[in-house]
Amino acid sequence: MHTSFPIYLEKPIPMTTETQAEPQTSTTATPFPGGKLWAVLFLLWLVGIACNSVLAWQYYQLTLSDTPLDLPGCGATEALDCNSVIGSPYGRLAGFSLTTFAFGYYAIQFVLLIWARREGRSRVGLFPVLGLPAFASTAVIMGGWAAATMHFRLESYCIWCLAVHATNLLFFLFAAAFARAVYQYQRAESVTASQKVVGRGPIFATVLAIILMASWQTFLLANYHGEPQMADEELPQDLMQILVLEADAKDTSEEEASETENSSEVIWTNLGSREASNKIVFFACYTCPHCKAVFNVLEEILKEHPDDLRVDLRMNPLWSDCNPYISPEVQEERHQYACQAALVGIAIAEAAPEKFEEYSEWAFRHQTHLTPYLLEQKGRELLGEATFDELYQSDEIKDRLAKDMQLSGRVKVAIVPQLYLGKRRLSGAITRVKLLEILDEEFNWGESKPEVPATAEQAAS
Known part of the structure; x- marks a missing residue:
């Protein structure tokens, strides 16, 4: 006698293959280090162009008005004579007001700031990043020259002019710190990505550019500063x-x-x-x-x-x-x-x-x-x-x-x-x-x- 045993079919258990997670390379880039420094630079840029606008207004007021008003803080003492400084021949270069050249300076710095912010992570971005302190050095030289002129030749001081020059000096220092941070960031990123390491060539090129611009600017100031409408x-x-x-x-x-x-x-x-x-x-x-x-x-x-x-x-x-x-x-x-x-x-x-x-x-x-x-x-x-x-x-x-x-x-x-x-x-x-x-x-x-x-x-x- 044949006895059959019932066959109980159970729901098949799905076969799962456990694979050990492999280490993955992180695609998240190192945080861009220049954000706060860039914000400070932009704030200093705003202060500088605002002060320069005030000086430009005062210059053309002295030129066109018979009864020019004094700027706040000017005329308090004999040494603080803003109108004497702004209206002097040394307030112009080759016949044009220094404030006119300054507006051009701030326009170029604005372009470099925006470009550096957008492209700072790329190697192309090194150009505007290093260009900021290089170009700002011209304002530092102008500030030193102007301060010496006020002290040794005019014997009068314009606090608004000094405020502009102090702002430009701070801009240069923060621009140098910003450039250093971005440069170090790009060197670190190139090592991580196994790319060609960013060398020191851009640094040397920036220093050379500063020397050349300083030499040319000194020549212009020595020969044409204070020679308007002669x-x-x-x-x-x-x-x-x-x-x-x-x-x-x-x-x-x-x-x-x-x-x-x-x-x-x-x-x-x-x-x-x-x-x-x-x-x-x-x-x-x-x-x-x-x-x-x-x-x-x-x-x-x-x-x-x-x-x-x-x-x-x-x-x-x-x-x-x-x-x-x-x-x-x-x-x-x-x-x-x-x-x-x-x-x-x-x-x-x-x-x-x-x-x-x-x-x-x-x-x-x-x-x-x-x-x-x-x-x-x-x-x-x-x-x-x-x-x-x-x-x-x-x-x-x-x-x-x-x-x-x-x-x-x-x-x-x-x-x-x-x-x-x-x-x-x-x-x-x-x-x-x-x-x-x-x-x-x-x-x-x-x-x-x-x-x-x-x-x-x-x-x-």
Whole structure:
């Protein structure tokens, strides 16, 4: 008997094959290290362009407005004279405002910032990343140059200008830190990805670019900084014979002699040695910032050529009370004490000619803060109260100022500062380098300047 056993079919158990997880290479890149630094750079960029916009507004206000407003924080002291700095010849390069060049600088930095942010992880991104500190170095050089100019030449400071330069310096430092972080990041990434390691070539190229840009920028600043709107024209005749101070001792006509009392006396309003054979006639106003800049240039040259040059200063106040060629409708309030400043200068030159240069230096330095009280106080300090009170506002001093105004009209002085030497007339602002070139050409200093003995024995021989 066949017995069959029931076959129970169970649900088949699926066969599963367990595989051990293999290690996978992480595809997540190392976090980009420059995010916070980039944010700081962008913030500094915003601060810099905002300050530059304020300076640009102030520059064109000084250029176009008869009554320019002072910037906040400016004018608090005599040293903080923003308008004197912004409106000086050193506020321009090759005739253009420095703020104009600065807008171009900030535009390029903006492009580099955006490019560096978008492409910083790629090797192509090294170009804008390293370009940021390289290009920012030009602003650092400009800042150092401007600070030296304010301190040594203008003796006035603009806090807004200093704020821009400080911001640019911080931008350069953070840009260098940003470039270093991105460079190290790319080197690490190239090692991880078994790619060719980023070398030091980009670093050397950046340093070389900074050196080349610094050299070129220094050349431009040395030769063209502070040379705006300088006109050099040749006159049909040599006017020096009627403009130099010695001419005051000659009566050019009976009519002039009758109008000007004491016309045979010379009041020596000159800078430098009275016996110097080379002479310049300088028409200026003590309250004119461009005249101040040219005066500083002339002082520097006089220190280098103490016996070779004399500068005869002719007064040309930019105020209608004493200048018949100035219209009351167009005169600026900043020149309201120009006549008093000129009269005090002439009085000092009459009584103590050796103190005239000291007074002129003081008057130009404090031109934005001059008042009748301060001017008279300075006159009494240099001459003594009795002498000054006797001369100031006397007919003799007023006649000399009228004589200068008469000469100004005769040679058609349209603007100041204005320099005359030989048949040449220089108008507007001028750099020391350019003026030295002209003087070398006019006076042949390069050919005929005597050699200075090295020792006392050589001098005796």
